[in-house]
Amino acid sequence: MTASFPTPAGYRVLERRDISAIVAEVDTLADKLGGTPDDWETSEISDGNMNAVFRVSGPEGSIVVKQALPYIRVIGEGWPFPVSRIAFEAEALERQLAALPGSVPEKLHYDESLGLLVMEDLSGYRVARLAFVKGRRFANFAEDMGAFLAHTLYRTSDFHLTTPQKKALAAGFAGNSHLCQTTEEVIFTGPYGERPFNRITEGNEEIAVRLREDSALKQAASEMKLAFRTKSEALLHGDLHTGSVMVTDTETRVIDAEWAFHGPMGFDPGALIGNLLLAAISQPGHADAADDRRAMTDWLLETAKRVWIEFDRGFRRLASEDRSEIFPHDILDAAARDAIVDRHLAAVFEDMVGFAGAKMIRRILGISHVEDFEAIGDVAMRAQLERHALRVARRLLLERREIADMDRVLAVLAEER
Amino acid sequence: MTASFPTPAGYRVLERRDISAIVAEVDTLADKLGGTPDDWETSEISDGNMNAVFRVSGPEGSIVVKQALPYIRVIGEGWPFPVSRIAFEAEALERQLAALPGSVPEKLHYDESLGLLVMEDLSGYRVARLAFVKGRRFANFAEDMGAFLAHTLYRTSDFHLTTPQKKALAAGFAGNSHLCQTTEEVIFTGPYGERPFNRITEGNEEIAVRLREDSALKQAASEMKLAFRTKSEALLHGDLHTGSVMVTDTETRVIDAEWAFHGPMGFDPGALIGNLLLAAISQPGHADAADDRRAMTDWLLETAKRVWIEFDRGFRRLASEDRSEIFPHDILDAAARDAIVDRHLAAVFEDMVGFAGAKMIRRILGISHVEDFEAIGDVAMRAQLERHALRVARRLLLERREIADMDRVLAVLAEER
Numbered sequence: 001m002t003a004s005f006p007t008p009a010g011y012r013v014l015e016r017r018d019i020s021a022i023v024a025e026v027d028t029l030a031d032k033l034g035g036t037p038d039d040w041e042t043s044e045i046s047d048g049n050m051n052a053v054f055r056v057s058g059p060e061g062s063i064v065v066k067q068a069l070p071y072i073r074v075i076g077e078g079w080p081f082p083v084s085r086i087a088f089e090a091e092a093l094e095r096q097l098a099a100l101p102g103s104v105p106e107k108l109h110y111d112e113s114l115g116l117l118v119m120e121d122l123s124g125y126r127v128a129r130l131a132f133v134k135g136r137r138f139a140n141f142a143e144d145m146g147a148f149l150a151h152t153l154y155r156t157s158d159f160h161l162t163t164p165q166k167k168a169l170a171a172g173f174a175g176n177s178h179l180c181q182t183t184e185e186v187i188f189t190g191p192y193g194e195r196p197f198n199r200i201t202e203g204n205e206e207i208a209v210r211l212r213e214d215s216a217l218k219q220a221a222s223e224m225k226l227a228f229r230t231k232s233e234a235l236l237h238g239d240l241h242t243g244s245v246m247v248t249d250t251e252t253r254v255i256d257a258e259w260a261f262h263g264p265m266g267f268d269p270g271a272l273i274g275n276l277l278l279a280a281i282s283q284p285g286h287a288d289a290a291d292d293r294r295a296m297t298d299w300l301l302e303t304a305k306r307v308w309i310e311f312d313r314g315f316r317r318l319a320s321e322d323r324s325e326i327f328p329h330d331i332l333d334a335a336a337r338d339a340i341v342d343r344h345l346a347a348v349f350e351d352m353v354g355f356a357g358a359k360m361i362r363r364i365l366g367i368s369h370v371e372d373f374e375a376i377g378d379v380a381m382r383a384q385l386e387r388h389a390l391r392v393a394r395r396l397l398l399e400r401r402e403i404a405d406m407d408r409v410l411a412v413l414a415e416e417r
Numbered sequence: 418m419t420a421s422f423p424t425p426a427g428y429r430v431l432e433r434r435d436i437s438a439i440v441a442e443v444d445t446l447a448d449k450l451g452g453t454p455d456d457w458e459t460s461e462i463s464d465g466n467m468n469a470v471f472r473v474s475g476p477e478g479s480i481v482v483k484q485a486l487p488y489i490r491v492i493g494e495g496w497p498f499p500v501s502r503i504a505f506e507a508e509a510l511e512r513q514l515a516a517l518p519g520s521v522p523e524k525l526h527y528d529e530s531l532g533l534l535v536m537e538d539l540s541g542y543r544v545a546r547l548a549f550v551k552g553r554r555f556a557n558f559a560e561d562m563g564a565f566l567a568h569t570l571y572r573t574s575d576f577h578l579t580t581p582q583k584k585a586l587a588a589g590f591a592g593n594s595h596l597c598q599t600t601e602e603v604i605f606t607g608p609y610g611e612r613p614f615n616r617i618t619e620g621n622e623e624i625a626v627r628l629r630e631d632s633a634l635k636q637a638a639s640e641m642k643l644a645f646r647t648k649s650e651a652l653l654h655g656d657l658h659t660g661s662v663m664v665t666d667t668e669t670r671v672i673d674a675e676w677a678f679h680g681p682m683g684f685d686p687g688a689l690i691g692n693l694l695l696a697a698i699s700q701p702g703h704a705d706a707a708d709d710r711r712a713m714t715d716w717l718l719e720t721a722k723r724v725w726i727e728f729d730r731g732f733r734r735l736a737s738e739d740r741s742e743i744f745p746h747d748i749l750d751a752a753a754r755d756a757i758v759d760r761h762l763a764a765v766f767e768d769m770v771g772f773a774g775a776k777m778i779r780r781i782l783g784i785s786h787v788e789d790f791e792a793i794g795d796v797a798m799r800a801q802l803e804r805h806a807l808r809v810a811r812r813l814l815l816e817r818r819e820i821a822d823m824d825r826v827l828a829v830l831a832e833e834r
């Protein structure tokens with residue numbers, strides 16, 4: 001696809017058997033595991049597309065070791081990819097931790113030359129997307145993710161930072177541009193044309209052709225691409241789908257910020273809400289005699305709505321408590337400041353709706369499909385549910401300027417059922 | 418105001434008498450002047466607020482030497498200002514030259530440690546603002562400035578650059594953040610409150626109080642401030658008022674890009690058009706028995722309109738001729754690409770109108786007034802014309818979403834006369 005990227009001096013791709021020797025060199029990690037390297041067990045747990053992820057378990061504890069490969073793991077050397085992405089993941093992890101302690105795994109170690117990030121092992125957690133496929137609900141999900149969005153986006157935005165702080169932050173992530181470029185291609189452009197890795201479920205060939213000829217839709221997706229490239233509003237996670245969230249019954253953690261950059265505030269909530277809508281729409285495909293998945297569907301839709309509401313509420317609260325330089329209190333009273341925040345959030349909502357639509361389409365017509373649909377064995381059923389998602393997503397993109405709130409988003413979903 | 422900034426190693430403030438020795442050390446400069454340093458004449462020509470500017474003339478030619486001082490020249494050491502700004506000016510000058518050859522003075526030499534930029538002497542040129550005060554018209558002004566805007570903004574935007582190119586460009590100017598912060602304060606905030614250097618013409622105290630209590634207006638100005646801080650659409654000149662343009666009867670050159678940064682595309686045309694409107698509104702104050710300045714007023718208004726039209730036309734042409742990566746031709750046909758450009762330019766126009774309004778107000782209620790009004794000896798007349806400008810500017814800010822084109826802008830001006 002592209003020329004390869006330079007790897008750091010001393011970089012090499014690690015095998016499972018290499019890991020323990022490297023961990024042993026870092027006292028804090030060895031202490032955490034306990035015993036000696038001979039007591040340690042390393043297993044590969046990569047279930048994503050991009051990187052190699054290992055769990056190392058010792059007598060006293062376990063850790064997770066993530067190595068960025070110089071290519072996309074599931075594709076191989078034919079698709080080179082910069083190892084430097086993990087530096088941005090490590091940096092974003094720290095920013096997220098600072099913005100909302102407890103929202104991400106603890107960072108234990110970072111090795112630039114090996115492209116290695118070692119984290120707290122979220123053992124007992126599961127990937128939210130897979131849990132949703134199984135029909136599991138999580139009481140704190142919306143509140144936790146709303147708070148994560150509010151804190152990480154607010155505290156890295158011009159609402160909170162001074163201009164020099166914000167510009168330095170944005171510039172510090174400018175080097176993650178190859179990942180941005182990839183996002184732009186696979187989300188806003190690739191799904192609408194012939195691309196080597198695009199895949200379409202059998203039975204959806206016709207709707208795919210129709211959407212790919214839909215000029216208004218392609219223009220809307222392209223406008224979201226332009227917004228993605230030009231708005232520098234907050235430090236984004238950059239890939240906040242339900243596969244980047246790990247959960248227990250009571251806890252929620254965000255992982256995998258390798259796509260982080262300073263961009264449009266609507267992108268992260270759009271990714272999350274778009275993927276919650278996909279989860280909801282896919283539920284009938286997972287129904288069985290014991291569970292028709294109606295309650296699960298309702299919970300997912302309600303959760304999508306509440307994620308926005310909690311984000312919106314949290315953002316407003318942070319803004320009202322903050323005495324930042326951008327809108328000085330001697331010039332603007334509280335009502336004026338609230339009104340500015342209000343209009344800003346309305347603009348973010350519009351972007352969120354557009355990004356959600358684009359994210360939904362790319363998971364069905366593009367390169368990277370999701371377990372929500374892939375796990376549906378009945379291909380005709382899967383195709384039918386995907387078409388529902390495509391119709392909803394198309395309307396989100398086209399009607400994003402008119403859709404005023406999450407109730408309207410959910411109404412579109414019901415209308416297209 | 419702020420702590421002082423580190424100066425480069427070896428930096429010192431140069432006196433007029435120091436200049437020739439420094440010039441003599443650079444062969445290309447010495448050759449340009451001809452003769453020996455004893456034949457050279459140095460004069461200070463600073464007429465702006467910020468820097469020291471000298472002209473050095475020799476038997477064979479002349480050059481202009483600009484030194485950034487570690488403070489604002491007209492205020493002194495009480496307002497420290499980073500010398501580094503001239504590095505950004507030098508870099509912007511090269512980008513402008515590359516975007517549209519002949520639009521800026523030639524760059525002859527740059528000395529980082531002395532904060533020195535040496536340029537082609539635009540002898541025979543005059544500052545456009547001062548020429549407008551004198552009632553002079555320039556046949557190519559609108560076309561040249563429209564072309565300057567189209568080329569510099571297009572070629573530094575996501576329409577033309579790849580994502581890595583654009584992000585590297587934006588990051589490269591992130592260090593000019595103290596100047597951005599100053600712009601934000603003096604344009605969008607300072608004019609609406611009590612600030613040490615604000616100045617109001619006698620007779621305008623009442624309208625100043627009214628505008629400073631106008632919450633909707635202050636919110637609009639604040640929203641433009643947020644746009645200024647969050648949109649990264651093109652490399653801006655950053656201070657493109659009529660005092661940054663030098664003209665002859667046939668030629669137009671842009672100078673003084675020290676405020677350059679990657680920001681909202683509407684800001685440069687807003688600065689220029691706002692200042693052309695100020696020039697037009699001020700004309701009755703310069704009328705005398707020989708010239709009622711009606712024709713001059715009409716020419717300025719027509720020029721303001723044509724600057725936008727030429728920019729708009731130029732931008733569309735560049736976009737239609739370019740085969741850039743952002744909107745691939747296999748996905749989007751020419752009509753779709755044109756529609757995207759069309760909506761983008763509508764959004765830029767809205768920003769332009771808001772920025773123009775903000776720029777007009779700051780020149781009347783804020784720290785830095787303009788010769789267009791200052792040169793009007795009759796204070797009552799000056800105050801009255803300034804009130805006209807304030808009423809127009811207020812409506813531009815408040816009605817920027819409804820104002821569809823330059824005819825409407827000019828209609829607002831007529832309605833408030």
Ligand SMILES: Nc1ncnc2c1ncn2[C@@H]1O[C@H](COP(=O)(O)OP(=O)(O)OP(=O)(O)O)[C@@H](O)[C@H]1O
Nearest residue numbers: 047048049050051053064105119120121122255256
């Ligand atoms: N801190 C952790 N604790 C426990 N498990 C983890 C942790 N980090 C990652 N995992 C597991 O490893 C998997 C892959 O991690 P991650 O998503 O960071 O890798 P990736 O290769 O970047 O994936 P993607 O293709 O989604 O980009 C996760 O889905 C999760 O199952």
Ligand SMILES: Nc1ncnc2c1ncn2[C@@H]1O[C@H](COP(=O)(O)OP(=O)(O)OP(=O)(O)O)[C@@H](O)[C@H]1O
Nearest residue numbers: 464465466467468470481522536537538539672673
């Ligand atoms: N290349 C040039 N050729 C001829 N005259 C020039 C040139 N550059 C600057 N000047 C003259 O010097 C003046 C000051 O230059 P410039 O605007 O770059 O300085 P400044 O201190 O940054 O001003 P400002 O306060 O507007 O920021 C100009 O208004 C113009 O009269």
Ligand SMILES: [Mg+2]
Nearest residue numbers: 048050256258
């Ligand atoms: Mg990942």
Ligand SMILES: [Mg+2]
Nearest residue numbers: 465467673675
């Ligand atoms: Mg200047």
